[in-house]
Amino acid sequence: MDKKICNNSQDAEVRKGPWTMEEDLILINYIANHGEGVWNSLARSAGLKRTGKSCRLRWLNYLRPDVRRGNITPEEQLLIMELHAKWGNRWSKIAKHLPGRTDNEIKNYWRTRIQKHIKQADRTFTGQNPTQVHHDQASTSQVSSSCRPDNAVETYSPPPFEGNMETFHGPFPAESNENIWSMEDLWSIQLLNGD
DNA sequence: AAAAGAAGCAACCGCAGTCGC
DNA sequence: CGCGACTGCGGTTGCTTCTTT
Numbered sequence: 069m070d071k072k073i074c075n076n077s078q079d080a081e082v083r084k085g086p087w088t089m090e091e092d093l094i095l096i097n098y099i100a101n102h103g104e105g106v107w108n109s110l111a112r113s114a115g116l117k118r119t120g121k122s123c124r125l126r127w128l129n130y131l132r133p134d135v136r137r138g139n140i141t142p143e144e145q146l147l148i149m150e151l152h153a154k155w156g157n158r159w160s161k162i163a164k165h166l167p168g169r170t171d172n173e174i175k176n177y178w179r180t181r182i183q184k185h186i187k188q189a190d191r192t193f194t195g196q197n198p199t200q201v202h203h204d205q206a207s208t209s210q211v212s213s214s215c216r217p218d219n220a221v222e223t224y225s226p227p228p229f230e231g232n233m234e235t236f237h238g239p240f241p242a243e244s245n246e247n248i249w250s251m252e253d254l255w256s257i258q259l260l261n262g263d
Numbered sequence: 264a265a266a267a268g269a270a271g272c273a274a275c276c277g278c279a280g281t282c283g284c
Numbered sequence: 285c286g287c288g289a290c291t292g293c294g295g296t297t298g299c300t301t302c303t304t305t
Contacts, residue, residue: 085273106290120290121276121291122274128292129273171292176271176273179271
């Protein structure tokens with residue numbers, strides 16, 4: 069997984085690619101002590117070889133304590149569809165109405181799940197003119213009718229984050245889920261490490 | 264059991280807007 | 285008022301995992 073991370077040389081100042089657990093902990097710790105914001109200087113001060121943008125994204129999408137991961141509920145899906153029909157691809161705006169959900173998550177969800185259903189529905193209705201559909205975004209107007217949440221809902225299995233365990237030696241549950249750690253784990257670690 | 268293809272997700276990139284100097 | 289730095293957003297890409305053959 070880390071094979072593509074360019075952290076190999078002395079001039080590799082900016083890391084890219086997946087975050088390691090060490091980096092996550094550094095970021096969590098730093099924000100817990102200093103607060104978030106001013107991401108560029110935060111990244112530097114925390115000693116992370118990441119861009120401020122990268123830190124911000126990681127924090128907002130994964131590390132924040134209030135981020136909910138896991139199944140999108142039927143209610144949430146319905147809400148996403150309604151709000152998307154209303155606002156289009158304003159993911160951050162939509163995300164604000166779904167506590168704990170991030171714009172990235174909603175965007176991915178939309179693209180991978182709902183759009184698929186729309187396409188299938190479109191194929192089903194070939195011949196039905198989608199002329200009122202201007203483009204991608206307009207297909208949202210069809211969503212509420214063609215994509216009923218009750219049967220459109222799929223069981224979404226959240227991917228367990230598989231951190232780089234070699235880089236971290238922390239108090240992880242070793243018996244079950246040895247490769248699986250959650251944000252609760254991370255935060256408990258943070259609480260243990262930080263003060 | 265292995266290979267190929269499809270699906271899902273995390274992260275990066277580029278652009279536009281905002282703010283401070 | 286202009287400029288540069290920073291932030292936030294949406295689109296896109298690439299990797300991993302799952303499913304099918």
